Amino acid sequence: MPEGKGVEAELRQANERFYRAFESLDLGRMEEVWLTDAAVTCIHPGWTLRAGWPEVRESWALIFGNTEMIRFAVTDVETFVRGTCGWAICLENILSATGGVALESRVLATNIFERREGRWALVHHHGSPVVTAAPPVRRPRVH
């Protein structure tokens, strides 16, 4: 069982690499982060599920093709390791530009990784918009 602080630190690094790959808008770098098999899945904010590497890869191609620039300040990172499985939960503070328009946004992410041959590979990304900082009793309607 590859548990312990070292393995958890490596999980954080893998999570960090995912966001650097996202910023690069380079499909090759994004591919290096993922386990590129049929069992991977991805939920982008507001999108339906993408399942299997070909669909997940296509989603990144679409995003990268429609994004001029994106920068992530990733905060509130919590990591969990259970055997060869681990996950990171974090807040993505995003500055992006699309069609010449700059946009600030916040997304909460769940990133699940699997440890294979001594490295953490991403198997599931779930990003969802943080709509409001208002008290949850006045939570926005789900659409």
Added chain:
Amino acid sequence: MPEGKGVEAELRQANERFYRAFESLDLGRMEEVWLTDAAVTCIHPGWTLRAGWPEVRESWALIFGNTEMIRFAVTDVETFVRGTCGWAICLENILSATGGVALESRVLATNIFERREGRWALVHHHGSPVVTAAPPVRRPRVH
């Protein structure tokens, strides 16, 4: 390693129990589904992160207190087992009533479970709104 079809079927059942507990609007039943320790986390659609059982429990109390009725038709369930860790990804087709107003909505969920003493306990729930079925190239802006 408790792998195999039986354990995966139990993961599906645990995921199903979560939604039946949600429908019951009964905190006691919801508590039975979770691993009630400090390492659990929850992201409701649009909300910020709740971390640790007291915060997660409070979020359910708020939702239950503000919901008159909720019914889930859970579809597109995909389950993944890796050792004592497992997760379910599914589409929640929701009919709910709040303040006398009925609402239909769709939420994509990532539910991570940990297997302890022969049962799957929920350790992380991440639900996010499905905004549109439109092609992802016209994806909605994240807020």
